Amino acid sequence: MAQAKKITLPLTDETLKDLRAGDNLLLTGVMYQGRDAAHKRIVEALDQGRPLPIDLKGQTIFFMGPSPARPGKPIGAAGPTTSIRMDSYSPRLIAEGLKGMIGKGMRTKPVKDAMVKYKAIYMAAIGGAGALLSKSIKKAEVVAYEDLGPEALRRLEVKDFPVTVINDIYGGDLYEEGKAKYQVKA
């Protein structure tokens, strides 16, 4: 398997140009954690013209709701949730400047179209590896929507966080390409 590329967050257009579906990455820097409920609130704020708790421009959101942190640890188990939950909201966030999303499972066409149009990527973290992924998260703090508990919006500091690029800015899709490669033709 190809060597993983080390990438510094936040993502830039320059970095995204070199990334292709299927690339394995190790992410270091700051990302945000949010899932369905936080996305809903962000889109509501946008609809009502209210300021957002974070500037989305250039940022990456990890679709995840952690289990509670043990004493002395920044976070509990932290694996990806199924990304399609966010598909009603993601195109709007991408139009606002979001550059990266991390989750699991395929996205719908409006999200894929928005990624190509606005130059953003979708990455997968390994589903079912929540204990292991939490090791790469060095710091976690709630930045908004604390009442949502595990669904609050958190700022994460990560080091060598492992992901695979699923959708790149050129329309490449690893889920489609991988399936086609290993499908046994009748």
Next chain:
Amino acid sequence: MAILSEKSVIDKQFLKEQMSLLLREKCYTTISPDVIYLMKKSYEEETSDSAKEMLKTMIGNVRMAENRKKPVCQSPGFPTVYIRWGKGTDIAGLKDILKEEIVNDTKDGFLRPSMVHPRTRKNTGDNSGVGVPNMELEYDPALDFMEILISFKGCGAELGNAIKIFTPAQIGKEAKGIKEFVIDTVIKAGGKPCPPIALGIGIGGQMDIAAKLSRRAVSVRKWTDHNPDPEIARMEEEILGMINQLGIGPGGVGGKTTALAVRYLPSSGELSLLGCKEGWDENLSHWEDRVSF
């Protein structure tokens, strides 16, 4: 995930201790040995490097969770408890014990608070809530023991589920219609339920019955055993073979291992229904256990 008690009278303290052990030692922090066995076997058989890497990471994740007594997965999903008991045993108080253990284990960091109010969506903060846990009870006077099987099944896997009501004509020759529906459901689920999955298929009864059978199918049987009914065993093997030709692979990135097991549970029915369920996310989600990972 089951405990068997030979005591004719089970006192509450004993039950509480056993439930606590079962949950903390077996449900949250590891996955069942049959699932690990199948994942290791798949690792050996995979030809794709990225699929191999996925499986290796998933197995490594379980080992780390065991060693550190951490949850295997952040998602506890929705708990269902399968209970069989007989004339000499008593389940009075069991639901309260389970509720209390789940709330305590949430406070101690084994479970993410995941239960929200059905209307306001407000999180209860401790996994308490109406209908939690769901209990599936089976009384058989002849049983001289009590069996308790706990299944935590993540809800990402739920997003891949489907149900269909078939007319006899739609079922077709050798259940062709059912097989096509199953394969179509697995293709649409793709990487959403954290493959490799186990697929539970509930057939017959009416819609409610088929749906419950599908979860039971994937939750109560070991993923490594063979169905005692040779006709059903053949069907399970055939569908497993079909699924593993789809190329979806571990994590959906392409490969031979899309499913580890197919479990088929029929009931008689005037109409036929099909509930189709993805199972891996168990213990806490997806592949992780099932008896539930």
